[in-house]
Amino acid sequence: MTNYRFIGKSTQRKDALDIVTGKAKFINDFTLPDMLYGKVLRSPLPHANIKSIDVTEAKSFPGVKAVLTYKDVPDWMAGSAPQHVRILDSKVRYVGEAVALVAAETEDIGAEALRLIKVEYESLPAVYDVEEATQPDAPQLYEKFPRNILPQGIRVFGLHPLQEVVIGDIEKGLEDADFVIEGTCSYENIPNPMPPESPAVIAAWEGPDTLNVWLGSQGPHIVKVALEKWMGSINIRSVGYSVGASYGSKYMSWQYTMPAAALAQATGRPVKLSYGKAEHLAAFTVRLGSRIHGKVGIKKDGTVTFLSGDWLVNTGAFSEASQAMVAVGCGEAQLILRCPNWSFKPKVVCTNRTASGQVRGFGGQELKCALLPILALGMEKAGIDPVDFFKRNYVKPGEGYYWRDGEWWVCEGIDYTKAIEKGAETFGWKEKWKGWLKPTSVKGAKRRGVGVGIHGNADAGEDVSEAFVRLETNGTAIIYCGLPEHGTGQRTNICKMVAEILQIPLDRVSVTPADSLVNPVEIGPVGSRGTYAIGSAVIAAAEDAKEQLFEKVARNLKVKPEDLETLDGMVYVKGKPEARISWGKGMNYSGTCLGRGRFESDFSKPNFMMIFTEVEVDTTTGKIDLIRVVGATDVGQIIDPLCLTNQLDGCLGSAGIDSALFEEAVLDTRLGRIMNLNMIDYKWRTFAELPEMEHVILETPFSTHRFHAIGVGEITPSPGPPAVLMAVSNAIGVWMHDYPLTPDKVLSSLGKIAATKRGERA
Amino acid sequence: MTRQEKKFSGVALEGKHRINLTVNGQLYELAIGRGAGKVNPSDTLSFTLRETLGLTGTKVSCDSGACGACTVLMDGRAVLSCMMLSIECDGKEVTTIEGLKDPKTGELDPLQQSFIDHTAFQCGFCTPGMIMSSKALLNDNPSPTEEEVKEALSGNFCRCITHYHVVDAVMDAAKKGVESK
Numbered sequence: 024m025t026n027y028r029f030i031g032k033s034t035q036r037k038d039a040l041d042i043v044t045g046k047a048k049f050i051n052d053f054t055l056p057d058m059l060y061g062k063v064l065r066s067p068l069p070h071a072n073i074k075s076i077d078v079t080e081a082k083s084f085p086g087v088k089a090v091l092t093y094k095d096v097p098d099w100m101a102g103s104a105p106q107h108v109r110i111l112d113s114k115v116r117y118v119g120e121a122v123a124l125v126a127a128e129t130e131d132i133g134a135e136a137l138r139l140i141k142v143e144y145e146s147l148p149a150v151y152d153v154e155e156a157t158q159p160d161a162p163q164l165y166e167k168f169p170r171n172i173l174p175q176g177i178r179v180f181g182l183h184p185l186q187e188v189v190i191g192d193i194e195k196g197l198e199d200a201d202f203v204i205e206g207t208c209s210y211e212n213i214p215n216p217m218p219p220e221s222p223a224v225i226a227a228w229e230g231p232d233t234l235n236v237w238l239g240s241q242g243p244h245i246v247k248v249a250l251e252k253w254m255g256s257i258n259i260r261s262v263g264y265s266v267g268a269s270y271g272s273k274y275m276s277w278q279y280t281m282p283a284a285a286l287a288q289a290t291g292r293p294v295k296l297s298y299g300k301a302e303h304l305a306a307f308t309v310r311l312g313s314r315i316h317g318k319v320g321i322k323k324d325g326t327v328t329f330l331s332g333d334w335l336v337n338t339g340a341f342s343e344a345s346q347a348m349v350a351v352g353c354g355e356a357q358l359i360l361r362c363p364n365w366s367f368k369p370k371v372v373c374t375n376r377t378a379s380g381q382v383r384g385f386g387g388q389e390l391k392c393a394l395l396p397i398l399a400l401g402m403e404k405a406g407i408d409p410v411d412f413f414k415r416n417y418v419k420p421g422e423g424y425y426w427r428d429g430e431w432w433v434c435e436g437i438d439y440t441k442a443i444e445k446g447a448e449t450f451g452w453k454e455k456w457k458g459w460l461k462p463t464s465v466k467g468a469k470r471r472g473v474g475v476g477i478h479g480n481a482d483a484g485e486d487v488s489e490a491f492v493r494l495e496t497n498g499t500a501i502i503y504c505g506l507p508e509h510g511t512g513q514r515t516n517i518c519k520m521v522a523e524i525l526q527i528p529l530d531r532v533s534v535t536p537a538d539s540l541v542n543p544v545e546i547g548p549v550g551s552r553g554t555y556a557i558g559s560a561v562i563a564a565a566e567d568a569k570e571q572l573f574e575k576v577a578r579n580l581k582v583k584p585e586d587l588e589t590l591d592g593m594v595y596v597k598g599k600p601e602a603r604i605s606w607g608k609g610m611n612y613s614g615t616c617l618g619r620g621r622f623e624s625d626f627s628k629p630n631f632m633m634i635f636t637e638v639e640v641d642t643t644t645g646k647i648d649l650i651r652v653v654g655a656t657d658v659g660q661i662i663d664p665l666c667l668t669n670q671l672d673g674c675l676g677s678a679g680i681d682s683a684l685f686e687e688a689v690l691d692t693r694l695g696r697i698m699n700l701n702m703i704d705y706k707w708r709t710f711a712e713l714p715e716m717e718h719v720i721l722e723t724p725f726s727t728h729r730f731h732a733i734g735v736g737e738i739t740p741s742p743g744p745p746a747v748l749m750a751v752s753n754a755i756g757v758w759m760h761d762y763p764l765t766p767d768k769v770l771s772s773l774g775k776i777a778a779t780k781r782g783e784r785a
Numbered sequence: 786m787t788r789q790e791k792k793f794s795g796v797a798l799e800g801k802h803r804i805n806l807t808v809n810g811q812l813y814e815l816a817i818g819r820g821a822g823k824v825n826p827s828d829t830l831s832f833t834l835r836e837t838l839g840l841t842g843t844k845v846s847c848d849s850g851a852c853g854a855c856t857v858l859m860d861g862r863a864v865l866s867c868m869m870l871s872i873e874c875d876g877k878e879v880t881t882i883e884g885l886k887d888p889k890t891g892e893l894d895p896l897q898q899s900f901i902d903h904t905a906f907q908c909g910f911c912t913p914g915m916i917m918s919s920k921a922l923l924n925d926n927p928s929p930t931e932e933e934v935k936e937a938l939s940g941n942f943c944r945c946i947t948h949y950h951v952v953d954a955v956m957d958a959a960k961k962g963v964e965s966k
Contacts, residue, residue: 035901042909043897045842045882049910052841131827219846219854219910219944267844267910268945300847510907510945665904669947673907676946702851702942709939710948 029519030730031661034529037515038265038508050223050239050264051297058225059088061286061296062133064123064140065306066115069149069375069695070162073113073142076123081139086132089289090140091124096285101253101277104177107165108341110281115144116164117340117377118696119306126286126294149375151692153211153314153337156374164340164373173338173371179347183429186346188353188367190425196329196364200320202404208760210392210744211312211337212687214678215705216382220267221303224276226283227293233258234284240276241269242547244505247539249275254284263507263537270383270677271549271737272308275343278380279307301700308380309688310678311345312337313389317397320364325407325415329364330356332397334390336371339378345371348386350427351482351550355387356394357424358479358629361416376690377697383677384478385550388741391478392683395745396760403459409749410452413477414443418629426481426626435627436733437723439479439657443633446655446719450635460756468643471650472754476742477633482550483734484625488560489543492521492568494616496607498592499531500568502561505545506553507537511736512666513553517561519662520730524565526590551630554662554734555725560622562729568618575616576609628725630735632656634674634742638750642773645766647684647751649714654739656718659725660732670736671718679740681708683747687763804875808838809884817872824871831855831866834881842882842913846942853941856914856921857881863921865940882913885920896920899958900951907945915941919955928963931956 041047078090093111102108111121123140127133150156156171164171175186197203224238234257240246243263250259266273283296298307317332334352338345349369356367382388402412418424419440423433447453455463455473462470491503500521508514518532525532535541548557573584576594580587580602588597594609596602610616635653640646654671661667674680685706689698699705724731744762752758757772771778804824806813815824815837824833831848834840834857843866846854850868857866858880866879885894896919899905906912915938922929922937929937934955935948943951 033904036904036906038909039901039904039906040893042906042912043882043893043900043916044886045840045913047909048841049844051845052835217944218908219844219852219942220908221846265910266908267846268908270944300849508908510909512904512907663904665950669904669907669945669950672946672949674946676944701849702847703849707942707944710935710941710952711939713935713948713952716949 027523028526029523029529033665034515034519034663036512037518047265049220049267050225050237053225053237053264054295055225055227055293058293058295059126059128059290060130060133061283061294062125062127062130062137063121063282063302064137066118066120066122068115068144068146069118070147071115071144072147073115073122074145075143077141078123081125081136084132084136084139086128087125087136088292089126089286090136091285091289099254099281101281102341103344104179104346106253107167110285117375119377120340121282124282124286126290149695151374151376151690153312153335153372153374156372164375168373171373173342173346173373177346180350181428185350185353185425185427185429187369188356188365188425191364193329193331193364193366196320199322199328201323202401203318203320204400204404205318206397206400207314207316208393208396209314210389210762211314212682212762213309213312213379214682214686215304215309215688216270216272216677217705218268218270218272221298221300222273222276222279222307223295223297224280224283225293225295226280226287228287233260235260236280237262237264238276238280239264239266240273241266241271241507241509241549242274243507243537244539244542244545245274245547246276246280249277250280253277254281259539261539266507266509269509271381271385274381274547274549300702304688304700304705305697306377308343308382309339309377310382311348311379311386311389313393315393315397317394319398319401321401321405323405325402325405325412327360327362327401330360330362331366334367334369336369337374337379338371339374339376341373341378342371343378343380345379348381352386352390354424354426355478355480356390358418358481359413359416359477361422375695383737384741387478387480391476391741392744392762395476396748399749408456409475410443410447413475413633414440417477417479417631432481432626434629436629437657437725439631441723442631442655442657442719442721445721446633446635446653449717449719450653452635455637460753462754462756463637469639469641470754471637471639472750473635473637474746474749474753475633475635476746478738478741479629479631480551480738481626481629483552483555483630484628485550485552485556486546486624488545488557488622490560490564490620491543492561492564492618494568494572494606496610496612498527498606500525500527502532502534503542504534504557504561505537505539505542506534506548506557509548511548511553511670512663513548513557516662516666517558520558520562521565524562525569527592549737551734551737553736554732555628555728556622558732559728560620563620564618566618567620568616571616571618572606572609575614576604579604579609628727628733630733630738632735632738632742634746636743636746636750638747638754640751640754640769642755645769647764647769649684649747651715652680654718656735657721657723658733658735659728660722660730661720662730662732667720668718671739672716674739674743675708677740680743680747683744683762683764685763685765804872806871806874807878808834808840809880810888813838826870826872828871829867830869830871830874833871834866840881840883844910844913846910853918854911854914856917856941858917858921861924863918882916885916894920895962896923896955896958899954903950903954903957905947905950905954907947911941911943915943915951923959923962928959
């Protein structure tokens with residue numbers, strides 16, 4: 024293994040000092056002169072026409088500068104796809120949907136003004152269940168989506184994005200199967216990624232056609248791209264701040280940016296729109312609802328002969344990116360299952376609750392959580408150990424899959440068998456696994472069980488990244504890259520990559536702010552693409568800059584560029600330490616070396632994550648304790664060990680593992696309201712309840728990355744929830760398929776109390 | 786504070802036109818009322834710190850006492866600044882994340898250094914509150930057990946899941962603190 028100077032070593036994050044001293048700036052720490060505050064009046068009804076709105080009193084309230092209703096706002100349309108969401112509409116489709124916008128001198132004045140707006144609604148029947156919504160007589164959310172089904176085949180990823188998996192012949196698969204299993208599993212607790220920093224933005228216009236936005240988006244450049252597409256012919260400058268976490272949710276960010284832009288336009292002043300926590304939980308991104316009716320054919324030896332099924336995807340009141348998420352989910356299903364015959368058909372459906380949007384796991388977690396338990400029924404029937412099953416089925420080099428772009432890709436990555444084996448060994452799987460629906464141990468009322476989940480994504484090399492690296496005459500380098508810091512340490516990690524290539528101290532490398540006016544195209548650190556895609560663009564830019572420098576120096580020293588090397592801002596002739604010249608002299612103190620780098624999509628390198636869990640179920644109370652978690656992955660090459668373990672520990676949070684145990688947005692289907700809109704009633708894991716956590720991290724080199732690395736951050740939570748489901752089912756000896764596994768459900772599965780239906784009271 | 790005491794402190798403010806608040810060693814005499822630089826009776830301490838005094842290191846997340854992001858020290862003990870009215874803080878000494886460094890030498894508090902050394906943050910939004918809760922713990926209990934650290938921090942929400950690194954950082958800072966004495 025190469026011994027690098029920075030790569031693989033623990034180094035201080037560049038923003039560390041700012042973070043621990045309170046200097047790190049998040050969007051709410053920032054104000055503009057003359058700035059107003061936006062407030063949103065939200066619908067109390069899940070489905071209604073607005074019969075009338077009277078804003079007279081609100082408008083005349085001292086300190087109020089604008090009140091907007093659907094009659095006043097620009098006709099900007101968003102949502103994917105086709106566009107179907109207005110910032111304000113004459114109809115509301117979920118409790119919490121925006122009805123009116125206010126801009127005021129202070130937040131308090133804005134809040135007071137909301138109380139003075141009088142709205143008369145015509146209430147309409149609402150629908151929440153994904154299957155009920157597709158019935159002919161179901162309430163209809165949008166005229167253009169009959170039976171509330173969103174169209175397929177739209178151009179979310181190129182001309183023919185993946186919208187289903189249809190391969191081979193199901194009849195043949197049926198013939199070949201020794202067992203055929205049918206089952207339904209749902210992951211519909213719509214957990215909230217719940218970053219601590221709620222969505223917030225400042226919008227300010229410069230003239231009629233230039234809009235500046237400052238926000239904590241995970242992809243500031245994509246905000247520019249999305250808004251320019253949806254707001255007509257205007258120029259957007261988007262500036263990213265430290266992101267108080269996102270977990271995918273604060274990406275395109277039009278849901279809160281367009282209202283702020285409308286208020287800023289109406290008032291001619293900068294407007295900050297900052298969600299409170301209840302708004303964040305009631306009217307911002309939750310996970311997709313996912314339900315699969317599936318049928319699996321399996322042979323006695325564990326070979327899967329076919330998979331057929333309907334994947335019913337509940338996107339709530341609109342689609343932010345749901346068809347795109349479904350495309351990625353369909354691709355990811357193939358990565359974990361080697362199967363010749365598929366007929367797997369998704370349907371994306373609108374219902375009257377807050378919209379689902381993109382969250383870490385991007386369709387794949389939602390798919391896995393419903394699909395793996397159905398596959399487990401097949402494994403149980405054939406008597407196959409799930410670890411053996413996954414080892415056999417996870418995609419290997421040379422095997423192919425349809426990816427999100429509808430193209431057939433062949434895996435050119437690495438074989439993850441070793442990671443699976445090492446993970447199982449570290450966890451003690453062989454000793455703990457007693458067979459399907461069998462506990463690992465029983466002590467009185469307490470029963471332990473183990474379970475395992477798997478996930479992988481070929482998006483670690485998705486989309487385009489561009490970067491520039493500028494060498495300065497003083498021996499420093501600046502990276503131009505639209506990468507915001509959202510917690511992974513990636514802004515520091517790209518500095519490490521550049522420092523390694525240029526062999527200069529890490530403190531001599533810096534990154535520009537994530538400002539779209541300064542930087543080239545950058546999709547953002549999503550889909551685990553930070554290391555491979557963004558990293559590769561930055562690396563190419565650094566190599567290009569170095570090449571330019573060497574060309575200049577070579578002319579000066581009358582040698583060939585390939586004879587040169589550089590260390591700490593000096594260029595040397597290889598083997599002749601006395602023949603040297605500083606970067607400054609090499610550039611004649613007047614030139615600039617600006618390297619350019621570009622990365623193009625490459626879906627041939629899936630990453631990988633497996634999670635082993637052990638739980639203890641108290642069969643008297645129904646309470647489940649998560650005892651131990653072991654994650655197993657192979658990252659090719661560690662860039663920063665502590666940043667990596669942070670990302671791997673992240674498997675518990677951001678609506679990950681704990682969405683199997685207690686996390687849910689509790690939707691009361693009589694009122695259409697989410698009932699737990701605060702951080703006491705929305706459950707989250709505290710320090711006092713941490714499970715034992717261990718990670719198996721292998722480093723099998725990826726030949727196509729300069730440092731042989733691949734990213735895994737995005738995928739770490741996704742294998743977790745089905746692993747927990749399996750562990751609990753094994754502990755109590757009964758299949759449980761209803762996330763989250765709250766004590767009442769455990770007790771009803773054990774026949775100790777009567778079952779209750781979701782949304783009903785016990 | 787009991788309900789009775791709260792009422793009493795309210796009565797004590799009657800007729801007062803200003804409060805004295807010491808933040809990070811600096812005394813602020815803040816007029817009570819509406820308008821720039823004043824303390825409105827409905828202002829929370831977190832609002833006063835962030836919006837009136839410009840000390841934005843203290844973060845507000847849930848704004849309802851559930852997540853610990855706004856934790857500051859008041860007379861050496863951890864309090865949730867979003868759950869206190871500023872007018873209740875008359876005569877108090879408050880330390881925020883900005884005040885943890887040694888004011889003379891500028892040297893970081895050992896806890897801050899330990900958080901850096903262990904990369905005990907991801908997005909960093911909850912970190913100021915996390916450090917202030919840890920500081921209050923170490924003030925009371927300079928050599929806590931791991932369980933005591935977890936208990937002391939169980940009111941601090943972190944969604945990135947940096948808990949494991951934070952526990953390491955606090956334990957390490959405690960160990961070094963005891964060793965250096």
